[in-house]
Amino acid sequence: MTESAVVMKSVNKWYGQFHVLRDINLDVKKGERIVICGPSGSGKSTMIRCINRLEEHQQGDIIVDGIPLTTNVKNIDDVRREVGMVFQHFNLFPHLTVLENCTLAPMWVRKEPKAQAEETAMKFLKRVKIPEQALKYPGQLSGGQQQRVAIARALCMNPKIMLFDEPTSALDPEMIKEVLDVMVDLAQGGMTMLCVTHEMAFARQVANRVIFMDQGQIVEQNEPNEFFLNPQSPRTKLFLEQILH
Amino acid sequence: MTVNTPHSKSVPPPAPAGGVSWFYDPKIRGYASQIIVVALLLWGLYVIIGNTQANLTKLNQNFGFGFLTQAAGFDLSTSLIEYSSTSTYGRAIFAGLLNTILVAVLGIIFATIIGFLVGVMRLSKNRVVAGAATLYIELIRNVPLLLQIFMWYALVLKPLPGVKDAHSLFGIVFLSKKGIVMPHPNFGPGAWAGLLFLVAALVGTWLFRRRARKLQDETGKITPVWLISIPIIILSPFIGLALAGWPLAFDYPELKGFNFSGGMTMVPEMAALLIALIVYSATFIAETVRSGIQAVSHGQSEASSALGLSRGRALRLVIIPQAMRVIIPPLASQYLNLTKNSSLAIAVGFPDLMYAGGTVNNQSGKAIEVVFILMVVYLSLSLFTAAFMNWFNSRMKMVER
Numbered sequence: 001m002t003e004s005a006v007v008m009k010s011v012n013k014w015y016g017q018f019h020v021l022r023d024i025n026l027d028v029k030k031g032e033r034i035v036i037c038g039p040s041g042s043g044k045s046t047m048i049r050c051i052n053r054l055e056e057h058q059q060g061d062i063i064v065d066g067i068p069l070t071t072n073v074k075n076i077d078d079v080r081r082e083v084g085m086v087f088q089h090f091n092l093f094p095h096l097t098v099l100e101n102c103t104l105a106p107m108w109v110r111k112e113p114k115a116q117a118e119e120t121a122m123k124f125l126k127r128v129k130i131p132e133q134a135l136k137y138p139g140q141l142s143g144g145q146q147q148r149v150a151i152a153r154a155l156c157m158n159p160k161i162m163l164f165d166e167p168t169s170a171l172d173p174e175m176i177k178e179v180l181d182v183m184v185d186l187a188q189g190g191m192t193m194l195c196v197t198h199e200m201a202f203a204r205q206v207a208n209r210v211i212f213m214d215q216g217q218i219v220e221q222n223e224p225n226e227f228f229l230n231p232q233s234p235r236t237k238l239f240l241e242q243i244l245h
Numbered sequence: 246m247t248v249n250t251p252h253s254k255s256v257p258p259p260a261p262a263g264g265v266s267w268f269y270d271p272k273i274r275g276y277a278s279q280i281i282v283v284a285l286l287l288w289g290l291y292v293i294i295g296n297t298q299a300n301l302t303k304l305n306q307n308f309g310f311g312f313l314t315q316a317a318g319f320d321l322s323t324s325l326i327e328y329s330s331t332s333t334y335g336r337a338i339f340a341g342l343l344n345t346i347l348v349a350v351l352g353i354i355f356a357t358i359i360g361f362l363v364g365v366m367r368l369s370k371n372r373v374v375a376g377a378a379t380l381y382i383e384l385i386r387n388v389p390l391l392l393q394i395f396m397w398y399a400l401v402l403k404p405l406p407g408v409k410d411a412h413s414l415f416g417i418v419f420l421s422k423k424g425i426v427m428p429h430p431n432f433g434p435g436a437w438a439g440l441l442f443l444v445a446a447l448v449g450t451w452l453f454r455r456r457a458r459k460l461q462d463e464t465g466k467i468t469p470v471w472l473i474s475i476p477i478i479i480l481s482p483f484i485g486l487a488l489a490g491w492p493l494a495f496d497y498p499e500l501k502g503f504n505f506s507g508g509m510t511m512v513p514e515m516a517a518l519l520i521a522l523i524v525y526s527a528t529f530i531a532e533t534v535r536s537g538i539q540a541v542s543h544g545q546s547e548a549s550s551a552l553g554l555s556r557g558r559a560l561r562l563v564i565i566p567q568a569m570r571v572i573i574p575p576l577a578s579q580y581l582n583l584t585k586n587s588s589l590a591i592a593v594g595f596p597d598l599m600y601a602g603g604t605v606n607n608q609s610g611k612a613i614e615v616v617f618i619l620m621v622v623y624l625s626l627s628l629f630t631a632a633f634m635n636w637f638n639s640r641m642k643m644v645e646r
Binding site: 052053054077080081083084085087089091092093094095104105107108109110111112113114115116117153154157 | 461462463464465466467542544545547548550551552553554555558562563566567
């Protein structure tokens, strides 16, 4: 039995009266790659944002890399060091260069010397194939390039788990592939990944498991081939019909 | 089937198409509108100057600044330079200008400090803190400043006891109808040591900060620079003075007859004006700061949190540098407003530039010259502030595309 990277037990969350997450149970093994899909408003983003405490859950337990997420600030800091996140809108720091974006957290959180942080940053910028943009500012790059910088920035903290929150939804069609290529490369390197995405080709190629969510619940989960060819729930069938044309 | 191959050589831009009627030519339209504006301006100037000259001749007056050397014959309740009723009109206006600058500088410093604090407080998650800040801002910025000056004047001056029963703070600071009387520091020979140590501490901090950055770059170690520097900066002038044998004596105020002798006095007019200006301007600065911080998208703090940066570091390294470029331009207008609003001093009789100028005007009858001087001086003050803030802004500007 392999160890768990993320465990969610009977997690519930409300926004005021609105029940966004209903009794979520999830066990992600180390090295596992999970794709989460579902209609908008189904709670996919909220669920993965609970994993690094950008959102607070109100009921149930979340354990990340053996650390329970409680109100304990120390635990939250520890979890955030282990978990990298990539956002839909990149959220790069516009006042810093690409290189500074990548070295900021290693220098101020991990207390790495500048040279070492820069070396790591250049390594990951090479991995996402934009080392030549290191001294530019985010505003000077295309959307696809910015998202690749965002991935490199997260990787510079050497995370054990990577969260992707619709990483290609804000991109022009021609730029989606360059970002997905980087994510595939990452998956093949053995990273534990949770991706909220509607890129079904990506799901088929790298995912161990696809999770379908609707109205705050996990409706169905299966390995990709079964999931796409033989969906069980009528809601999953309807959703797949709509997105696969 | 045809395939368009891309041009192998770049092609020069085509010559502009001719044959457009001159009426629709943007170049000609541009020139024409500029000529019309300049013509209107010149005509306006001609009318104003012509009218003024005609009126001056009618009133049997001539334009000139000779009156500035005449004796003023009126007193100012407070002045930073030697001034009495036998001084000249020019000196009266200059004393007024210094008072205006004093109020403006003190006002800007304190309004900025309070404004930043209140602006950040209004964004606090603590409801009591945020509510208090909101109440303060909404209450103060919606009441006219002039009314507030009167209110503080009545509040500061009226209820205070006379000189005989002055409120005393440790027997060295006195609060009465005459204002606030404080000890006046007299520096003896060797007092420069205090200043020298202060400057040394500031330079030292600057070097220390550079050293700490270099240390962080090289080893990753983070030094709490300000935690160490601030106490040293505060203590340094005292250390300097102590080493020089304490060449500092205070001239303490003493009650003699019906007034205090010695010490230095802040007249109640100035206190009222200054408090009102600070309290009022701070609300606008607070709103500027709040909107600046809110203008930085929420995604920036989320990204900082996701990377493990603490709230304080996220503010210092990510949020504030971005908020500053939104805050500075409106902050500059708030400083200009404060400086110009200080002319309301005339309402409580604090002898600022406006008050001195107004009195000179009443006595000499040189309305045009006085108004001209006042306009030029206020304009220069404002332009100086604006130039400084522009310089500051260009330093903080973000590099984009």
